[in-house]
Amino acid sequence: MxxxxxxxxxxxxxxxxxxxxxxxxxxxxxxxxxxxxxxxxxxxxxxxxxxxxxxxxxxxxxxxxxxxxxxxxxxxxxxxxxxxxxxxAYIDLFFDHFDLRVGKQQIVWGKADGVFITDVVSPKDLREFLLPDFEEIRIGITSIKLNYYFGKDNAFELVLAPEFEPTRYAEPGSIWFPKMSLQGAKIDMSEKKITPSLKNSEVFLKFSKLSDFIDYEIMGGYMFDDDQSMHTRRYMNPQTQTPDSVVITPRHHRLGLFGGSLGTEIKGVVLRSEAAFYTGKRFMSTNPMTPDGLIEKDYVHYLIGADWITRGINFSVQFIQEAILDYDSDIAKDKTTNTMTFIANDSFFNDKLTADVLAYWGLTNEDALIRPRITYELYGGLNLTVGGNLFFGSKGMFGQFDKNDMVYFKLKYDF
Amino acid sequence: MLQSLKIKSYLCALLLLATAAGKTVSAQEPSALKIIENVYNRDEGESRIGKIRMTLINNRDNKRIREIQQYVKDYGDMDKIIMFFITPADVRNTSFLSWSYDDESKVDNQWIYLPALKKVKRISSDSKKDYFMGSDFTYDDMGDRHPNADNHKLLRTETMNDEECYVIESIPKERGYMYSKKVTWVIKDKWIELKKTFYDEDGELLKNLTSLEYSLIKGYWFVTHLEMHNVQKNHRTDMQFIELELDAGVDDNLFTERMMSLGL
Known part of the structure; x- marks a missing residue:
């Protein structure tokens, strides 16, 4: 092999x-x-x-x-x-008022830092959780992207992705394999793959505007859920009338998405907001009687954030909420999940040394991930980074990896 | 009588010193504000394209090179500038867009495109106090500070490098500004800053800016080579235009999010 x-x-x-x-x-x-x-x-x-x-x-x-x-x-x-x-791997064609990009490409939307709200066009590679650089987390998708520019800093962006690519998660055995209660279940992967066809294409449209007062984006998408829905079927033993076996069939479903983002500056503070509204998202149920083990609900994911500079240090704070609308108490996920992020960075010795910290704080599950690091420029383009990834809590997105605290170094030469 | 002679001698000596060091200000000289306004309003053409090489030199004479491609356009009531970072490789394709306004009540708008994030981000106008790419220039040093932002005083006239200069002291009106004082040597008639000294918030000398080369290009006086020396850290930045075209007919479409993300 x-x-x-x-x-x-x-x-x-x-x-x-x-x-x-x-x-x-x-x-x-x-x-x-x-x-x-x-x-x-x-x-x-x-x-x-x-x-x-x-x-x-x-x-x-x-x-x-x-x-x-x-x-x-x-x-x-x-x-x-x-x-x-x-x-x-793409080709660009440039015209007076529009650009066309065809091929495998990373597409990034939205104004959030370190969080994916409307930034859902490119799927994510989470095989090492959120730890790689964002350039490495985003998976390029084969697509046709058309940008049309008009008026004063207005633009439309249309993306047609003929082949659906899902989020990649760590395999069982990896320290980054998400905690799931699938013990004893048989996994049927027959419906996981979406066959590429015009019917199965994804379409996204965005309008964006840059102005002196405010920047904003309005977007919509007809897409597949990057995260798989776990269809759970329980087969009863006809003699004992007790569950005999459980078969889980991962499947990606269609989602309607509408959202937007904005950014503006008031007295030196950059205010950002971003929101996405999904229709038809499926959530796992705790009730064994729920058909397929899934409940379909509309869902909102949004953030508000602020960036500012104090004594030369750049700070950024974001509050993020995921909310399931018309909540059903059988849904395994909480009605709302709240997270905060905190970023601070500064540089020293004429940018020879930079220090930053990125922290995620799960308010709902009382878990956290704190990522401090320092980078030293050894030579033009040659940088040494030393950092840590520290997980806190016992459950939730970050708490599940509490045993995965690590320190690391990266030696990188850019040319 | 002896006392009177002594006083006269002192006065003559002081007068000689003053003449040697710099001439006193005559009534015909323009006001300090007018001089700084002349510098601020000096015509550099309606647009320019420039490639800048910055050499960062530390106290052990180790050098680091930064190169930037710059496009600037004057729209009358506002200036637009876009910069593309070329080297070092780890910041390649980063771009910076700024819209600055003549109306001093309007704050500048600034955006940065980071290729690793593939995202255009609005950044705080307070970032003007940040040092630009690790150099000894802040973003504010590189832009045009509005004359009305400071109180100016004409200290004297003085000859420096065979150029007749006005020496202007500028004290910021705002509290907490990064410099407590600046002293500028402005070449008469050319309205070029030949030298500028910056004092930190404690009133100590922080940086010296020296214009090493300037010339008349297409009828515009333009500084093509500068050095900023941070005397407290003994760190210098040599900034030189290695390519320059004035009145370059820069396209409006350059100063857009489109160009920031597409790059050079």
Whole structure:
């Protein structure tokens, strides 16, 4: 298996180098090489990760067109495994009032920091929870993106994604595998995959405006839920009339989405808000009699936030709420889930050293994730980062990983 | 009699010192505010395209290079500026957009595009106090501070580098501004700041700004090479235009979210 991957990797690199070597219009090549080593501190001193990364970006841009090819390779030293792929691979066409981008691309919407509210066009890779850089968490989707610009800083963005790509979660056995009560259940994966077709395409539309007083976006989408709904069927033993077996069928359902975001500045404080309203989202039920174990409800996800600077330190605070409308007490998830985020960063010695902290605080489950780190520029483009990921609590999104506290360092060279 | 001679001698000595160090201000000189307004309003063309190289030099003479592509356009009542960071590689494709207004009651609008986040973010106008890319220039040092934001006083006239200069002291009207005082040497008739000294909030000398090169381009006086020296940290930033075009006919579409995210 490994041999097969190695051959594909060599083929990929050779293709890249061939493009570079023989192209008459040589593209710009940028990227980074990085070592990322983390040690668990909550359960012994096991390495949580030893990862070597190469990220390459081949780019070319003219006034009429451009392209980007962004292959990556992750080497995991612990089990000598290699993961590689294309983060982005697209072609741009530029016109006077519109741009067209076709291919695999990361699409980012909204004004939230570290939280995904209307930023749902690109699915997420959560195989290492929320710990990788956001560029690595977002999965590029194959899509056609049309941007139309008109008037004074107005723009429409239309995205058509013919192939649905779901959120990726850690596999069982990983320290980042989410806690689920599926013990003894049989998993039927037959309906997890959405067959690519025009009917199964996702469509998103956004209007955005930048002005001196306020920036805002209004968006809508006809999409599949990135998170799978766990259809649960309980088969009864006809003789004992007790549950005999449980079969769980993960399935992605259609969702209607409407939302928006805005940002403005008042007396040096940038105020941000973002909200998304979903129709037809399915939630797991605690009642075994609920058909398929799921209850369908409308759902709101929103935040309000503020950024400001005090004594040269940048601060950001956000309050986020998820609320299930017309709540049913059988739903396993709380009616409302409240979270706060806190960000502070500063730089020293003419930006040679930067220090920042990002903290998530789950108000509902009394859990938290605190991520302090410092980065030192050793040489132009060569940076050493030392940081920690500290989990608190016993349940909830962060508390479930309470044993996964870690310290890490990253040595990264950008070129 | 002896006492009187002594006093006269002192006065003559003081007068000689004053003449040597700088001339006293005559009644015909423009007011300090007018001089600073002339600097502020000095015509640099309706637009410009420039590539800037900043060399950051620490107290051990270690150098770090930053390069920026800059587009500027004067819209009469407002200026728009967009900057694309080229090097170092880890900040490549970061862009910064600023709309600044002649109307001093309006705060500047600023946005930053971070390629790692693929997002245009509005940032606080208070960030003008931040140092720009680790240099010794704050965002405010690089922009035009409105003349009415400070109280100005014409201290003297003085010859520096063979240029006749007005020496102006500027004290900020607002409390808590990052500098307690600035002293500027303005070249007569060219309205260029030849030198500027910045004093910190405790009144101590913080930074010296020196215009190393300036020239007449398309009929506009323009400073093409500057050095900012932070004397407290002994850190210097050499800022030089390595490419420059004035009246460049810059397209309005450059100063948009579209260009920030598409990059150069």
């Amino acid at each position: 490994k041999n097969k991957y190695n051959k594909q990797l060599v083929l990929l690199v050779c293709t890249m180098l061939s493009i570079t070597a023989f192209s008459q219009n040589t593209p710009e090549i940028h990227g980074y090489v990085r070592n990322y080593t983390g040690v668990l501190t909550g359960q012994g001193t096991d390495y949580s990760i030893i990862q070597n990364t190469m990220n390459l970006s081949f780019e070319k841009k003219t006034p009429f067109m451009g392209f980007k090819l962004n292959p990556y390779v992750y080497h995991y030293a612990q089990d000598d495994d290699v993961d590689f792929g294309l983060r982005e």
